[in-house]
Amino acid sequence: MSATIEDTFGGTGRRSLALPVTGLWRNGLLAAGTWLLASAVTYGLPDVITWGATELFAIVTLAGAILFVALSLTVHRLGSVGRTLVHYGPWFIVLGLWLAVWEVLTAKLGWLPKPFFSPPQGLLHVYVTDWERLLICVAYTGRLWGLGFFSGILVGFAGGVALGWSKRFAYWGMPLLKLIGPVPASAWIPCTFFLFPTTFHASIFLVALASGIPVAILTAAGVGQVNRSFYDVARTLGASNRFLIFKVAIPASLPNVFVGVFMGLYYSFAVLVVAEMLGAKFGLGWYLQFNTAYSAYANVYAALIIMALICAGLVRLLFVVRDRLLGWQKGIL
Amino acid sequence: MALALAENVVSNSIALDIEGVTHRYDLDGRDLQVLDNVSIVIEPGEFVALLGPSGCGKSTLLRLAAGLETPTTGRVLEDGRPIIAPDPDRILVFQDATLFPWRTVRDNVAIGLEARGLIRELEYRIDEVLKLVKLEGFADVYPHQLSGGMAQRAALARALVNDPKLLLLDEPFGKLDSLTRLRMQNELLELWKSAGFTALLVTHDVEEALLLADRVIVLSDRPASIVAEVRVDRPHPRRRDDAGLVALRRALLEKLGISHDV
Ligand SMILES: Nc1ncnc2c1ncn2[C@@H]1O[C@H](COP(=O)(O)OP(=O)(O)OP(=O)(O)O)[C@@H](O)[C@H]1O
Ligand SMILES: [Mg+2]
Numbered sequence: 198m199s200a201t202i203e204d205t206f207g208g209t210g211r212r213s214l215a216l217p218v219t220g221l222w223r224n225g226l227l228a229a230g231t232w233l234l235a236s237a238v239t240y241g242l243p244d245v246i247t248w249g250a251t252e253l254f255a256i257v258t259l260a261g262a263i264l265f266v267a268l269s270l271t272v273h274r275l276g277s278v279g280r281t282l283v284h285y286g287p288w289f290i291v292l293g294l295w296l297a298v299w300e301v302l303t304a305k306l307g308w309l310p311k312p313f314f315s316p317p318q319g320l321l322h323v324y325v326t327d328w329e330r331l332l333i334c335v336a337y338t339g340r341l342w343g344l345g346f347f348s349g350i351l352v353g354f355a356g357g358v359a360l361g362w363s364k365r366f367a368y369w370g371m372p373l374l375k376l377i378g379p380v381p382a383s384a385w386i387p388c389t390f391f392l393f394p395t396t397f398h399a400s401i402f403l404v405a406l407a408s409g410i411p412v413a414i415l416t417a418a419g420v421g422q423v424n425r426s427f428y429d430v431a432r433t434l435g436a437s438n439r440f441l442i443f444k445v446a447i448p449a450s451l452p453n454v455f456v457g458v459f460m461g462l463y464y465s466f467a468v469l470v471v472a473e474m475l476g477a478k479f480g481l482g483w484y485l486q487f488n489t490a491y492s493a494y495a496n497v498y499a500a501l502i503i504m505a506l507i508c509a510g511l512v513r514l515l516f517v518v519r520d521r522l523l524g525w526q527k528g529i530l
Numbered sequence: 531m532a533l534a535l536a537e538n539v540v541s542n543s544i545a546l547d548i549e550g551v552t553h554r555y556d557l558d559g560r561d562l563q564v565l566d567n568v569s570i571v572i573e574p575g576e577f578v579a580l581l582g583p584s585g586c587g588k589s590t591l592l593r594l595a596a597g598l599e600t601p602t603t604g605r606v607l608e609d610g611r612p613i614i615a616p617d618p619d620r621i622l623v624f625q626d627a628t629l630f631p632w633r634t635v636r637d638n639v640a641i642g643l644e645a646r647g648l649i650r651e652l653e654y655r656i657d658e659v660l661k662l663v664k665l666e667g668f669a670d671v672y673p674h675q676l677s678g679g680m681a682q683r684a685a686l687a688r689a690l691v692n693d694p695k696l697l698l699l700d701e702p703f704g705k706l707d708s709l710t711r712l713r714m715q716n717e718l719l720e721l722w723k724s725a726g727f728t729a730l731l732v733t734h735d736v737e738e739a740l741l742l743a744d745r746v747i748v749l750s751d752r753p754a755s756i757v758a759e760v761r762v763d764r765p766h767p768r769r770r771d772d773a774g775l776v777a778l779r780r781a782l783l784e785k786l787g788i789s790h791d792v
Contacts, residue, residue, distance in 0.1 A: 424628075426624065426626070426628045427628065427630060429593075429598050429616075429622075429624070429628075430624060430628050430630075430641075431641065431645065432598065432615075432616040433596050433597075433598065433616045433618070433620070433621055433622045434618055434621065434641050434642035434645055434688070434689075434692065435616075435617070435618030435642055435645045435646045435692070436641075436645040437645065440644075440645045444641075444644070444645075445630070448630070448632045448633075449630075449632070451632070523632075525631055525632045525633075525672045525674075526631075
């Protein structure tokens with residue numbers, strides 16, 4: 198009886214261990230297959246609608262396929278990077294398939310027609326020809342977002358602590374916050390024009406508002422929810438009000454604050470387009486509007502992908518910061 | 531080791547006077563009387579134990595002595611002055627350990643010193659008290675990685691590091707196994723003898739009260755009033771099979787409403 202249990206457990210253990218170490222990375226090979234398919238379809242079938250960079254896209258996907266073949270032989274020697282790659286193996290396979298299907302539906306069959314949809318090479322063409330302008334836009338947007346987001350979460354955090362801590366603050370502040378919270382950013386444009394010396398300042402204000410409000414609301418809720426006994430303990434140990442705020446209320450509510458910061462991050466990206474309506478000369482939001490106006494949807498998609506990637510990268514970074522600061526939660530959650 | 535904690539001996543204990551204290555809570559609109567005209571006079575350096583049924587108001591009494599609450603009527607005095615706010619001279623070890631989950635054991639113990647700006651001079655004490663409660667190997671772990679009894683010992687260390695003049699203990703050994711419990715009782719006794727603080731201990735354990743305290747006070751069911759007060763004038767170390775203590779134990783259990791011989 199016990200022998201069979203040991204067999205079963207030992208057996209599965211050995212099998213799951215053995216695969217990635219010695220064998221081929223099967224999903225890597227499959228991914229190479231789908232990417233090769235995408236490449237073959239792109240190169241082999243004629244375009245019904247012409248776009249630039251068709252051959253370049255075929256080359257890129259072919260390179261991807263070759264890379265996956267190489268990785269399927271070597272991935273087990275790459276340590277933690279290798280393990281991450283193996284983890285995302287199924288995604289790579291589906292990505293190749295997706296590229297092939299996308300290619301066929303747009304450029305090869307024309308079922309998804311030209312101004313509204315773009316084949317992958319259309320986006321590639323945008324990156325190849327318009328990269329300088331895109332880079333400048335990323336820089337401009339980065340400056341606006343950075344100033345807006347960080348000032349927003351700083352003010353939101355401080356305001357949230359005050360709202361959660363002080364009854365009088367909450368009496369006046371909470372109703373205002375609840376009124377301001379749901380107002381869409383574009384509704385602020387008229388008064389921001391009046392209140393701020395330049396349109397750039399007005400744009401920063403809009404981004405700050407979008408990121409600051411969720412931080413303020415969640416921080417206030419977090420500070421309000423702190424277990425009263427923590428305050429009792431600290432007070433018997435001689436804590437001043439200052440200590441209670443900075444060493445009890447704030448650390449105890451930090452998990453909530455981070456939820457607010459994550460929300461603020463998403464809202465701040467959503468509001469960038471509106472913020473860059475205010476007479477910006479460059480910026481991803483401006484780029485989106487400009488190209489939408491000219492029906493250059495390939496450019497729009499290209500810029501959207503960049504925005505999505507930047508946002509995902511920032512979310513990732515925020516997770517790292519959170520895990521640093523909230524390491525103590527690891528065993529609790 | 532206990533001696534080291536008491537090195538700057540000035541006046542290291544205070545007198546606690548509880549004068550005719552009645553206390554009421556507002557329990558969702560319902561008036562709940564918890565204490566009924568309780569008077570206890572505790573001399574400086576005395577060790578008093580409080581016994582009483584669950585929910586009678588023992589923790590409430592300690593909160594009043596700590597200054598976390600003010601009595602509805604009556605007065606609570608330290609050395610003759612009314613207690614109106616918490617003060618690190620009077621430290622309460624809560625019934626639940628209530629360690630701060632975002633701080634390691636060491637940083638939890640450091641809270642009192644940090645709050646009073648003494649951390650630089652007195653940091654060495656943290657290691658001393660951690661050794662005293664046998665947690666020196668767990669200084670850098672987080673509270674959720676401790677057992678219930680270890681958390682209680684950490685909470686005790688967090689109080690002791692401040693060298694209190696009045697130590698209020700709310701069932702501090704409730705979660706300990708009987709062996710650790712015995713050892714911690716002895717450590718507390720040693721510490722009390724060397725540091726000389728006044729101690730007020732709430733416990734469910736009659737034997738514990740008799741082994742440790744100079745005086746045992748029994749409270750009635752809610753609203754609590756004093757139903758018995760026994761002086762235990764046996765020298766330490768006391769033996770639990772001491773004939774006098776056994777007799778006292780029987781008498782106290784009777785007062786608590788457990789009349790059959792256990
Ligand atoms: N903050 C509060 N608000 C309202 N009622 C309270 C509050 N704290 C305690 N009580 C009530 O006061 C009574 C006494 O509580 P207390 O904690 O002092 O009991 P206790 O003697 O310590 O009990 P135990 O031995 O179970 O710890 C209980 O009935 C409780 O419901
Ligand atoms: Mg209690």
